[in-house]
Amino acid sequence: MSNETFPPISRVAVVGGAGHVGLPLALLIAQQGFDVTIVDINEETLALIRSGKMPFHERDADELLPQVLATGRLHLTSQNEALRDQDLVIVTIGTPVDEYLDPDVRTFDRVIHTTLSHMRDGQLLMIRSTVFPGVTDRLGRQVSDHSLKVDVAYCPERIAQGFALQELVKLPQIVSGTTPRAAHRAAEFFERLRAEIIELPPIEAELAKLFSNSYRYINFAIANQFYMLAERYGADFERVRDAVTRKYPRMQGFSGAGFAAGPCLLKDTMQLAAFNHNVLTLGQNAMMINEGLPRFLVDQLKTKHDLVPLTVGVLGMAFKANCDDPRSSLSYKLRKVLTMECRKVLCTDPYIQNPEFVSLEECLAQSDILIVGACHDEYRNIQTNKPIVDVFGFLPKAASRGSAT
Incomplete structure (x- = not known):
């Protein structure tokens, strides 16, 4: 990629954003002034969120959701076409294991393939999902295969379910990227949330998340x-x-x-x-x-x-x-x-x-x-x-x- 710089991130899409990881993050960054689009295939859950009701229990979210909706900064859609208009695309889908207790790589790959097909040059793609070691660098190669000039970052979520809104601004954020610029852009984004940054190479960031839960x-x-x-x-x-x-x-x-x-x-x-x-x-x-x-x-x-x-x-x-x-x-x-x-x-x-x-x-x-x-x-x-x-x-x-x- 070239050495060109990009303006600060202002528009953010959260893929899988109606779930336990994506929705609290979307609410928080919309509260902080970002223009946020939740992209999720679950139309029923999207309708519930549009009505101002949380689809699950999350501390302080029942009050925050209607406040954020009133600002006009939170948008909800099931259409991936909305991704092209964003500066930052954050993927928060679950990454389950299959019946053999192996990572379900195919589901992750399908979502990533669909996501990339709607992205454009200059965007930052950030993975928050838990992935097994090597996936981030592999994703960097997939981006190259799509002939996209997209920065790829891996920044694992670390919150305890139910406490996301508090922990997202209190816990240090682990940041990595397939290039120094990708890591720098991801770090700048979390610094705007006033988070402490811990920068690691992608393989170490992936292991950090897996080590934490395995421990x-x-x-x-x-x-x-x-x-x-x-x-x-x-x-x-x-x-x-x-x-x-x-x-x-x-x-x-x-x-x-x-x-x-x-x-x-x-x-x-x-x-x-x-x-x-x-x-x-x-x-x-x-x-x-x-x-x-x-x-x-x-x-x-x-x-x-x-x-x-x-x-x-x-x-x-x-x-x-x-x-x-x-x-x-x-x-x-x-x-x-x-x-x-x-x-x-x-x-x-x-x-x-x-x-x-x-x-x-x-x-x-x-x-x-x-x-x-x-x-x-x-x-x-x-x-x-x-x-x-x-x-x-x-x-x-x-x-x-x-x-x-």
Whole structure:
């Protein structure tokens, strides 16, 4: 590419912008004065956003969305033709793994191919999606194949779902580009959001994102493995954890046990493992531990209760606390295992609308045993004399916990 310079970015398109990553980013940058176009194929979700309603739970977004719509700076479309009018195109699509736990490269390639076919010389293409190592440089080669003079940057999102609007302006932004100019343009964009910039080569930026989620996933697996060991010894895992972490700095990273789920942790660990010739055996073992936890809990219950005539209630079906996202939630795997072992399974969740779910009151009244699936605030002070399995150690000590004895 030539050494020509470009005016500051003012028009931004967010591809996949109606999702959990794209929509908070679009709202924030529109609030900051950018002219923002959300491009998404989900017409139903776009209509909901146009009406001023958020399609999912995100802190402070219910108030921000109508404010941004009133400015006229937020536009919504399902047509990719809108990409040509932008200075910056940000891709925020999900990058799932397939049935073999390998990255679904074809879906990503299809979106990128469509995106590039509507871009023009001089634009900046920024990838926020999680990708496996080497994808950014490969994308740079694809741009050359399209004979496009487009700068390519990779800037992984790092937010915790539900806290995006706060973290986007507080957390440092990792920035990389296939050329120094691409990285410079991406850095300038985030500096306008007053973010601290950490610049890396593309391969290191890709690894930084994958290392972060894999590290957390493996840490959760360690805690879950220790929980299983404590249960087999008839010990209280939370009491042991409190003993080894209290005023002991070297153990402050010891995570609590619980369902390690959601759309990122397992997926990113498997992405890191997929093309590394099984070198990441630690990640694969973590997957077996974390994904096996629902089965372990049910097997432990079976050693103390005849489940066949009983009704078991699952408190929380979202993948994490105070969240309305059920994607990859292990509560659904728990429900599947319980369905084969007990008379009836009741599920409840205050954030997820599902006609198959029951109210909290009905779940408490009709269940013989309860299992905490997500640590929603609504459950913290529940009153019941039913045995409760609480692998998270979330409920007060007064409630029945652990092995449901």
